[in-house]
Amino acid sequence: MSESVYRILDASLNRVGEGLRTLEEYARFVLDHPAHSATGKQLRHDLAAAAGRLSKVRLLSARDTTGDVGTTIGLDSEASRESITAVVHAATGRTGQSLRCLEEYGKCIDVDFAADIERLRYVFYDWSARLGVIAESGQADRGASRRNRIRDARLYFLIDAMSSDEALVSHVAALADAGVDVFQLRDRSASDRTLFRRSLAGAKAAGEAGALWVVNDRVDIAAASGADGVHVGQDELPIGAVRGVVGPDVLIGVSTHDVDQATEAVRGGADYIGCGPVFAGRTKSFDAYVGPAFLSDIVALDLDIPAFAIGGIDAGNVRSVIDTGCVRIAVTGALRDADDPVAATRVLKATLLGK
């Protein structure tokens, strides 16, 4: 009898290990979710600790893969998966069933092992249910796609609220078509109501044109208007507090002025950083400028998130930015004050792409 039980336990332990790893990879690489990835890792460690109560020799000697009649029984539904969500559901079902097998058959061998598995099963149910909700709601794809798009972005434009929704929408459409990858709504004089309305309209227009829409400073307006991201400075809400408001799928950008702030932003969970002010510009004045040397330092750090140089950058000096290895810029005046903003966008974008 115990030979068969060890055979079941060995097969179920392998199945649970594989299932946990499948879900952990989803949390880590699809969701980019540190807490959910950590839970998966912890569950795998707890499983290994519980398995340590059983005799490894007996488990291995009971293994008989070639004589297992189950290995040749395949269902058509297992041959392919129609989506990542289907992978998550399949792994969740298989892992939950195998945990129950471990618990029930484990009681024949070692009650402490069975009790460990029962505890693990409850944590697993909670964790996998959360992952399932995220997968089902399509939120995973939203956060991951935004992070991929900010990585691919080169030209980021800080736009004001303009005179009307219509004016903003047509400007966003034209500049996105010419090469702006990210828009940031930054307007210190517009009312909350105007910012909210413009952000709703801008987010829609940017989304339709394949660009990202970010709101400066105002976490509440970013969340309420469905923006792709929010940008905060060193004196504004810390990243953790912003994340608490906007959730896992909204990008958080952070302004940085030195290397310590940049590494701290990465550690804190920022999705991108702004680096500057590089040069003096017409939009905002500062007591000091970091110059291209700071950009070289940032490039040397080889950070895991994209960095956008900001401050007084235009077609005349963009090459000195690119020479540092930093190929992403955020601008206001260079496009806002251009006689032909569409043409200016094309020139900057082509230069950033090395054309």
Ligand SMILES: Cc1ncc(COP(=O)(O)OP(=O)(O)O)c(N)n1
């Ligand atoms: C992309 C980007 N980088 C930096 C800033 C500056 O942010 P902050 O220091 O908070 O200053 P204000 O823009 O709020 O005046 C930014 N907005 N965007």
Ligand SMILES: Cc1ncsc1CCOP(=O)(O)O
């Ligand atoms: C908001 C801000 N933060 C650092 S520089 C800057 C202004 C960017 O505008 P410009 O490109 O006109 O210098």
Ligand SMILES: [Mg+2]
């Ligand atoms: Mg700010």
